[in-house]
Amino acid sequence: MIPRIAIVGAGPGGLTLARILDLGGIAATVFEQEAHALVRPQGGTLDLHVGSGQLALTRAGLTAEFERIARYEDQGSRLYDKAGRLLLADDDADGDRPEVDRTALRNVLLASLPEGRVRWGHALREVRPREDGRYDLVFEGASAGPFDLVVGADGTWSRVRPLVSAYRPQYTGLTFIEFGIDDVDTRHPALSRLVGRGKIGVEGDARSLIVQRNGHAHLRGYAIFRVPTDWAARRFDFSAPAAARARLAAEFEGWAPEILDLIRAANDQIVARAIHALPVGHHWPNRVGVTLLGDAAHVMSPFGGEGVNAAMLDAAELGRLLVETQDWREAVRTYEAEMFQRIVEPATEAAEAAATELSHDSLALTLAHFSEHARSRTAQAAST
Numbered sequence: 001m002i003p004r005i006a007i008v009g010a011g012p013g014g015l016t017l018a019r020i021l022d023l024g025g026i027a028a029t030v031f032e033q034e035a036h037a038l039v040r041p042q043g044g045t046l047d048l049h050v051g052s053g054q055l056a057l058t059r060a061g062l063t064a065e066f067e068r069i070a071r072y073e074d075q076g077s078r079l080y081d082k083a084g085r086l087l088l089a090d091d092d093a094d095g096d097r098p099e100v101d102r103t104a105l106r107n108v109l110l111a112s113l114p115e116g117r118v119r120w121g122h123a124l125r126e127v128r129p130r131e132d133g134r135y136d137l138v139f140e141g142a143s144a145g146p147f148d149l150v151v152g153a154d155g156t157w158s159r160v161r162p163l164v165s166a167y168r169p170q171y172t173g174l175t176f177i178e179f180g181i182d183d184v185d186t187r188h189p190a191l192s193r194l195v196g197r198g199k200i201g202v203e204g205d206a207r208s209l210i211v212q213r214n215g216h217a218h219l220r221g222y223a224i225f226r227v228p229t230d231w232a233a234r235r236f237d238f239s240a241p242a243a244a245r246a247r248l249a250a251e252f253e254g255w256a257p258e259i260l261d262l263i264r265a266a267n268d269q270i271v272a273r274a275i276h277a278l279p280v281g282h283h284w285p286n287r288v289g290v291t292l293l294g295d296a297a298h299v300m301s302p303f304g305g306e307g308v309n310a311a312m313l314d315a316a317e318l319g320r321l322l323v324e325t326q327d328w329r330e331a332v333r334t335y336e337a338e339m340f341q342r343i344v345e346p347a348t349e350a351a352e353a354a355a356t357e358l359s360h361d362s363l364a365l366t367l368a369h370f371s372e373h374a375r376s377r378t379a380q381a382a383s384t
């Protein structure tokens with residue numbers, strides 16, 4: 001029997017699953033809270049890894065589309081200190097983790113789905129179990145169902161998760177203030193040279209800046225602080241961008257002018273993101289008809305860049321198992337058991353990175369990490 005499947009959330013995880021199911025002859029419906037695909041830019045750049053994000057796109061039959069949006073040339077990384085001294089530069093573009101813009105990735109996935117497969121403007125409020133063992137979805141002013149299987153791909157604050165787990169993501173202690181710089185190559189050539197082709201990190205005084213090159217000559221920056229969750233709301237008025245910019249630059253007082261220029265050049269979209277994570281090893285007893293993937297199942301701090309890759313690999317595996325396994329209930333059980341194991345290592349690394357970020361010795365630790373990374377890449381290149 002082909003199960004009736006609802007996927008909640010049209011993020012990279014939910015859309016990858018919908019596409020792989022579609023290729024396997026299962027037409028799942030995706031319910032997304034956003035009103036339409038272009039309601040907001042989907043955020044920054046992501047590097048897709050060979051064995052996870054890229055593998056998922058291969059299984060989704062989207063390799064050619066991926067190659068069209070992949071930016072292999074933007075894999076460099078540089079580390080500066082607060083005086084603007086370059087401590088380490090790895091401008092090598094030979095890596096196998098190309099960057100893609102989140103919006104471009106979403107567009108590729110959306111274009112691969114039949115018209116109408118995503119139901120926009122459907123913010124899930126509740127999943128309601130029925131007496132026949134199936135589930136109805138309740139939205140603002142509407143409902144849908146019944147479904148045999150509900151897949152929560154609805155991110156950090158999943159409304160599906162409470163059906164299987166009482167855990168809630170915990171604050172990591174880190175808040176990112178996110179900002180963007182437009183048209184950097186022509187309007188800010190000095191900043192374009194400072195960042196180069198990839199991303200830079202600048203650390204000092206128990207705070208840091210990460211700035212990443214996105215497509216279309218856009219830079220996205222994160223100013224990172226270890227503070228209480230309500231700190232940003234108390235300190236910044238984001239509805240007054242000029243004041244927020246000045247306030248943010250003041251947080252880095254004494255840093256080199258060329259570094260502060262990154263903040264001064266920011267556009268008016270300045271937002272705070274309190275970074276939350278589920279505990280490492282988060283899992284739940286199987287409940288027939290409900291499962292989770294991606295951030296809904298295992299949101300972790302973004303250090304390590306595994307989140308989107310893990311979400312897409314979850315989708316690829318759940319999709320494959322649902323298509324190949326005769327009993328869909330068995331497919332979900334197998335998916336969950338394997339995913340719980342698979343995610344422990346990246347979640348541990350992300351948790352440790354968040355725990356040590358902004359320590360009194362973080363610059364030296366980051367330098368050691370960068371050097372180790374560069375050494376292992378050189379060794380890898382020599383052995384191939």
Ligand SMILES: Cc1cc2nc3c(=O)[nH]c(=O)nc-3n(C[C@H](O)[C@H](O)[C@H](O)COP(=O)(O)OP(=O)(O)OC[C@H]3O[C@@H](n4cnc5c(N)ncnc54)[C@H](O)[C@@H]3O)c2cc1C
Nearest residue numbers: 009011012013033123124154155294295302305306307308
């Ligand atoms: C600042 C920051 C930087 C990051 N950088 C990286 C990086 O460089 N590399 C990387 O791999 N990962 C990164 N991540 C993590 C990455 O963004 C996530 O791991 C990834 O997006 C998870 O995909 P997902 O599909 O599981 O969930 P999401 O991308 O969160 O998608 C969830 C979808 O569900 C929808 N939704 C939510 N609630 C509802 C509801 N009630 N009803 C209907 N729809 C709903 C949302 O609108 C959204 O479209 C970063 C995260 C942050 C916060």
